[in-house]
Amino acid sequence: MSDFTRRAALRGAAGLLAAPALVEKVGAQQAFDWKRFKGQRVEASLTANPRSALLMQHGKEFEELTGIRIGAESIPEQQHRQKFAIEFASGRPSFDVVGISLHVSKRQVGRAKWTTDIRPLIQDATLTAPDFDFGDYGEGTITYSTQSDGRMDTLPEFTDYFIMYYNKDMLAAKNIAVPKTFDELYTAAKALTDPSKQQYGFVGRGLRNANVTLWASFLLGTQQRDSVSPEMKLLTDTPDAIAATEAYAKIMRECGPPGNVGFNWNECQTTFMQGRAAFWIDGVGFAAPLEDPKRSRVAGKVGYAVSPAGSAHHHCCLFGTAFGISEQSKVRGAAWYYLQWASGKQNQLRYLTSGAGAPARTSPFRNEEAIASSPFPREFFTTLVESGKIARPGLPEIVPVTEFRDTLGTALTNCIGGADAATELKRATDAFRPVLEQSEKTG
The missing domain is CATH 3.40.190.10 (Periplasmic binding protein-like II)
Structure with a gap:
């Protein structure tokens, strides 16, 4: 804003x-x-x-x-x-x-x-x-x-605030403190990842479009914070945007379950409820099913914390x-x-x-x-x-927000798969810029 x-x-x-x-x-x-x-x-x-x-x-x-x-x-x-x-x-x-x-x-x-x-x-x-x-x-x-x-x-x-859910038992088993920053989150998630046990340190949205809301959590912690400037200039291929993308893709790729590029909130929730993920950042509305003993294996074992801080700011989506x-x-x-x-x-x-x-x-x-x-x-x-x-706000206040999420989301999904962040973001930025400019002309 x-x-x-x-x-x-x-x-x-x-x-x-x-x-x-x-x-x-x-x-x-x-x-x-x-x-x-x-x-x-x-x-x-x-x-x-x-x-x-x-x-x-x-x-x-x-x-x-x-x-x-x-x-x-x-x-x-x-x-x-x-x-x-x-x-x-x-x-x-x-x-x-x-x-x-x-x-x-x-x-x-x-x-x-x-x-x-x-x-x-x-x-x-x-x-x-x-x-x-x-x-x-x-x-x-x-x-x-x-x-x-x-x-x-x-x-x-x-x-709907994005908060951090965590599995108390998994953290206690390795005497790991609740992370306060995204750097600490990666370190903790890495330590808690054990694919041989189908145990993962982090689960989050990787699906195109849905993934932009999680990526925004990383961007909000940078000096830049926003993906679109007050003058409606697109800021999705800047050094801060690239750094946020690399951090997001790294934790998803190295600490997340296989196939997470297809995960929306539902798949994330299921993974966390089954006790197979240590951390999950998403909306507050998922607390109810997590605490339902008839549906969740982690009921009564869920910890709640604010979204981690970034290198320059501490915000949540x-x-x-x-x-x-x-x-x-x-x-x-x-x-x-x-x-x-x-x-x-x-x-x-x-x-x-x-x-x-x-x-x-x-x-x-x-x-x-x-x-x-x-x-x-x-x-x-x-x-x-x-x-x-x-x-x-976790998304820019623009008219074509769905197209924004689709275009940027494709780049993020590719980055989880190992693609270069700078290259993918430049391609997405170049593709979306005329869409944004046209929307500002026509409303």
Whole structure:
């Protein structure tokens, strides 16, 4: 994210962070009413995932609270992205509320101004509940939901940090400490790799496209950090990008299981659950199956840590989703009520305690009762809190992000196989540069 983007986001957030007190004071005088839009109907188009399932499961709760009827659908992610883009482009979307993957669609949605700037809604005490508590959202999530022009056109829902899972028993067997840096991670993973026992020090995404999110973890630790500059210049064949690629390919090639060039998260998860890998860096949402004794051989033996530090910086990849209100919606007030409920404290706590993912709000992480009754160790919650402090977008905020991942991902897969990183990255950069330039011309 550019400095301009970040400054714009923080300026917008600074004013809003003072909003909760203002809302509470004025809202009490003007009697905010959850029943204000009783009888209206809101259509929500959501991505199929455990969080959407929870919202749909508890939808009656919203209807009883507000008297607003909700029609919600959940669609697999790839199809959902295509559907909402087509409908928005038509000027007649069938939905009022839409779930958006910011790491894929933020710039596309923002440039077309498909969704409403919600800042005026938040600051309107007649439309925002006194207990909405805008300050409960982490600074990073607000920045992520804010466009480069300062418009906050989505409300944060879910944050997916890349964290490091590790097998406690495997580390203890060789008296190996939890790595703090990528160099230490390689050394530890190498020491724990024993192909004769089908034991590997590291497992990670090697499949084309999917592998870019793991590679980004290495790049974030370099002086450069980003793969695209604020001026939309491609930075994928620089010395830092080459170094990140070499480190990524080396640990995958020397410490990973055979065939890992075909691994997406599912194959990584299976390998780790079977107790055949010491370390795995991936999204926080995989903790639930790892701790399920009916599915996982490592349940109760999983350690959690923040992503390792690089040579110059310490960041972890951030991916996230948010809710937007269609600019074409004729029930914008009712839609805003739905967003307040959907991303309210109760639903955010449900996300956390069910293992559906890390909420965008910070209050769930301070709920001692929920933490105590959770199937996850306290280390898991501590890791999420610490990750939130060092999180940075794991993918560039560009329109053709899928093509970016496909093109760069091919180079990364080749490098795992032993190809020269500098050669592969130059080829990928040359191939993708015109795609990026054209997207900036046409949007």
